[in-house]
Amino acid sequence: MLAMALKELRQLARDRRTVAMMIVLPVVLLVVFGYAARFDIDKVPTIVAGPAADEAASNLPSRMDVIATHPEWGRDQAIDALRRAQATVVVIADPQHPAVLVDGANLFGAQSVLRALAANPSLPKAEVLFNPDLATSFVMVPALMGLVLVFIGTIVTSLGVVRERQSGTLEQLAVMPFRPRDVFLGKVLPYFGVAIVDLVIVVVAGLWIFGVPFSGAPWIFAIGALLFLFVALGMGVLISTVSQNQGQAIQLAMMTLLPQILLSGMIFPLDSMAIGVRWIGYLLPLTYFVQIARGVMIRAAPFDALLVPMGMLLLLGVIVFGLSVLRFQRDLAPSGTGSRHRRSEAEASA
Amino acid sequence: MIASRGRQPEDRTTGWGLDRVTVRFGRLTALERVSLGVGAGAVTAVIGADAAGKTTLLRVLVGAVRPSEGRVRRPEKRQVGYMSAGSGTYGDLTVDENLAFAARAYGLSRGVARSRIGELLDRTDLMAARRRLAGLLSGGMRQKLALAVAIVHEPELVVLDEPTTGVDPVSRAELWRLIAELAAAGTAVLMATTYVDEAERAGSVLVLLRGRPLALGTPEEIRRAVPGELYELGGRIDDWRAWRRAGRWRVWSPDGRAPEGARLIEPDLEDGLVMAQLAYEASQPEVAA
Numbered sequence: 001m002l003a004m005a006l007k008e009l010r011q012l013a014r015d016r017r018t019v020a021m022m023i024v025l026p027v028v029l030l031v032v033f034g035y036a037a038r039f040d041i042d043k044v045p046t047i048v049a050g051p052a053a054d055e056a057a058s059n060l061p062s063r064m065d066v067i068a069t070h071p072e073w074g075r076d077q078a079i080d081a082l083r084r085a086q087a088t089v090v091v092i093a094d095p096q097h098p099a100v101l102v103d104g105a106n107l108f109g110a111q112s113v114l115r116a117l118a119a120n121p122s123l124p125k126a127e128v129l130f131n132p133d134l135a136t137s138f139v140m141v142p143a144l145m146g147l148v149l150v151f152i153g154t155i156v157t158s159l160g161v162v163r164e165r166q167s168g169t170l171e172q173l174a175v176m177p178f179r180p181r182d183v184f185l186g187k188v189l190p191y192f193g194v195a196i197v198d199l200v201i202v203v204v205a206g207l208w209i210f211g212v213p214f215s216g217a218p219w220i221f222a223i224g225a226l227l228f229l230f231v232a233l234g235m236g237v238l239i240s241t242v243s244q245n246q247g248q249a250i251q252l253a254m255m256t257l258l259p260q261i262l263l264s265g266m267i268f269p270l271d272s273m274a275i276g277v278r279w280i281g282y283l284l285p286l287t288y289f290v291q292i293a294r295g296v297m298i299r300a301a302p303f304d305a306l307l308v309p310m311g312m313l314l315l316l317g318v319i320v321f322g323l324s325v326l327r328f329q330r331d332l333a334p335s336g337t338g339s340r341h342r343r344s345e346a347e348a349s350a
Numbered sequence: 351m352i353a354s355r356g357r358q359p360e361d362r363t364t365g366w367g368l369d370r371v372t373v374r375f376g377r378l379t380a381l382e383r384v385s386l387g388v389g390a391g392a393v394t395a396v397i398g399a400d401a402a403g404k405t406t407l408l409r410v411l412v413g414a415v416r417p418s419e420g421r422v423r424r425p426e427k428r429q430v431g432y433m434s435a436g437s438g439t440y441g442d443l444t445v446d447e448n449l450a451f452a453a454r455a456y457g458l459s460r461g462v463a464r465s466r467i468g469e470l471l472d473r474t475d476l477m478a479a480r481r482r483l484a485g486l487l488s489g490g491m492r493q494k495l496a497l498a499v500a501i502v503h504e505p506e507l508v509v510l511d512e513p514t515t516g517v518d519p520v521s522r523a524e525l526w527r528l529i530a531e532l533a534a535a536g537t538a539v540l541m542a543t544t545y546v547d548e549a550e551r552a553g554s555v556l557v558l559l560r561g562r563p564l565a566l567g568t569p570e571e572i573r574r575a576v577p578g579e580l581y582e583l584g585g586r587i588d589d590w591r592a593w594r595r596a597g598r599w600r601v602w603s604p605d606g607r608a609p610e611g612a613r614l615i616e617p618d619l620e621d622g623l624v625m626a627q628l629a630y631e632a633s634q635p636e637v638a639a
Contacts, residue, residue, distance in 0.1 A: 167436065167440065167441065168434050168435070168436025168437070168438055169436075169438050169439070169440060171409075171414060171434050171436075171438065172432065172434055172438035174414050175412045175413060175414055175427065175430060175432045176427070176452075176455045176456070177426075177427040177428045177455070177456065177457070178455065334413055334414055334415055334416040
C-alpha cells in the first residue's frame with residue numbers, strides 16, 4: 001500500500017497543473033465565493049423623473065441610490081431608460097400620475113426595491129416592467145444560453161485542436177503546403193458552424209420550454225452571440241496551444257469556465273459583489289453576453305444601448321483570437337529557436 | 351510502381367540533403383555538423399540508437415525544424431512527402447478519408463485524386479479496408495496507410511520516420527516492397543530506422559551517434575571503413591572490447607592484434623556499427639569522474 005501511495009504522490013508532484021489546482025483553487029473559490037456569492041443589493045441605481053423630481057429624490061429609501069434626476073422626463077423616457085439599463089428603478093414624481101417603474105430583468109435589484117417600497121407606504125405601488133412576475137427563468141435562461149455556448153465553444157474547440165497535437169498529425173500539417181491561416185481557419189470554422197447551430201437550438205429550446213420572451217431584435221442578439229462565440233472559440237484554441245493533451249485542455253477550460261459562472265452576473269448580481277472581485281467579472285466574456293442576451297430578450301434593448309458590451313466582446317475577441325493565432329502559427333512554424341515548451345517537444349523527439 | 355510520374359531511375363541527381371547542419375535546442379545539441387545527400391531513385395537510411403538525432407534530421411529535411419547552422423536542400427513543399435513516427439494518420443477517419451484529405455491538401459484534382467487513391471489502395475492491399483477507420487487498422491496496415499498518405503501526391507522526396515517500427519515481419523516486408531518500388535520509380539527516399547537489416551538494404555547509410563555523424567556510405571563502405579579487426583570467440587575475454595552475438599563473442603581489436611584462440615571474421619553491417627561506435631568512444635578524451 002505504501003509503495004502505491006508513494007508512486008501516486010510522485011506522479012501527482014510531476015503534474016504541476018493539478019497540484020496548483022488542488023492548492024490554489026480552494027483558496028480562490030473561498031475568497032471569490034465569500035465576496036461574490038451575495039444576492040442582496042444594498043444600492044439600487046435609481047433615476048427620479050417628473051416635475052417634482054428634485055424633492056422626491058431626497059425622500060426615497062436609502063436603498064434607492066439616486067444617480068440622476070430628470071424633471072423633464074415623462075413615462076416614455078423612463079421606460080426607455082430602463083430598457084437601456086441606465087437604472088434599475090425610475091421614480092416618476094408627477095403629482096398627476098406618480099409611478100415607480102422597476103426593471104424586472106434585474107431580478108435581485110427589483111426584489112430589493114420592492115422590499116424597500118413595501119416598508120414605505122407613502123410611495124406609489126411599484127410597477128415591474130419586462131418581467132412582471134419576476135420569473136427566475138426569464139433571467140436565467142438567456143444567461144444559461146451563454147454558458148452552453150462558452151462550454152461548447154471553449155471545451156470542444158480546445159479538444160479538437162489538441163487532438164491534432166496528441167495524435168502527431170499537427171506535425172504532418174506543418175509540412176503540408178498549407179498556410180498557417182488555412183489550418184487555423186479550417187480548424188476553427190467547423191466549430192463555429194456547430195456552435196451557431198447549438199445557439200439556435202438553445203434559443204428555440206429556451207423560448208419553447210421555459211416560455212422566455214424574445215422582446216428585442218433578433219439581429220442584435222445574433223451580433224452579440226457571434227461576437228461571444230468569437231471569444232469563446234478563441235479561448236478554446238488558446239487553451240489547446242498551451243496544452244499537451246486533452247486532459248490538460250479540459251482542466252484549463254474548466255478553470256476558465258468556473259469564474260465565468262460565478263462572476264459574470266449570471267447567478268450573483270455584479271452590483272452586489274465587492275469591487276475587488278467585480279473587476280474580474282468585467283474581464284470575462286460571459287459577463288457581456290449575459291448583458292446583451294438579457295437586454296435584447298427581456299428588455300428589447302436597442303443596439304446603441306448595448307454598444308459597451310458589444311465593444312468589450314469585440315475587444316476581448318481580438319485579444320484572445322490574436323493570441324491564439326500567434327500561438328497556433330508558432331506551433332506550425334519550424335521549431336529550433338522556440339520557447340522552452342517547444343524545445344522540450346523537440347528534445348523528446350530528437 | 352507506386353510513383354508513376356514518369357521519372358526514370360536513370361535520371362538521378364543528388365539534389366536533396368543537408369550540408370553541415372547543426373541543430374541546437376537551447377543547450378542541447380541535437381545534430382552537429384551533419385551532411386547527407388538524398389539521391390533520386392535510391393533509398394538512404396539513417397540509423398542510430400534512440401535519441402541519436404534521427405527524427406530531428408528528418409524534420410530538418412522536411413522543414414519542420416530550422417537548423418541553427420548549415421544548409422538544407424529540399425524541393426518545394428508540394429514535392430515533399432513525410433511520414434512521421436506517429437504515423438500522422440487520423441484514427442477517426444476512414445482509410446479513404448485519410449487519403450482524400452491528403453490528396454486535397456496537396457491540391458490534386460478530384461479525378462486525379464480518385465484514380466491515385468484507387469491505385470494506392472491496390473498497391474498497399476488496403477482496398478478491402480478502405481471504409482474502415484484508420485484507428486481500427488492493425489499496426490502494419492496503419493503504417494501502409496501512412497506511407498500511402500505521404501506519397502499520394504507523388505512527391506520527389508519522401509521522408510519516412512521509422513516506418514516499420516513495431517510492425518509484424520510480413521507487414522515489414524510489404525512496406526519494404528513499397529519503399530523499394532518508390533525508389534525504383536525515381537523518388538528520393540530518406541528513412542530512419544533502428545533495424546540494421548533494413549539499413550543494409552539501403553543504397554547509402556548515415557550512422558548517427560548522439561547527434562554526430564559516425565559513418566556515411568554504402569553498407570559495404572561502412573563495413574570496410576571500420577578500423578581494426580573483428581574476431582570471434584567461444585567465451586568472454588577480459589581486457590578486450592567484446593559483445594555477445596548468436597551465442598558467441600565478438601572481439602574488436604583496434605590494432606589488429608588477435609586475442610588468444612580467436613578466429614578472424616569478416617564484419618557485417620551490425621558488427622561494423624558496433625565497431626564504429628567503439629572506435630568513436632575510444633577516440634574521445636576520457637572524462638575524469
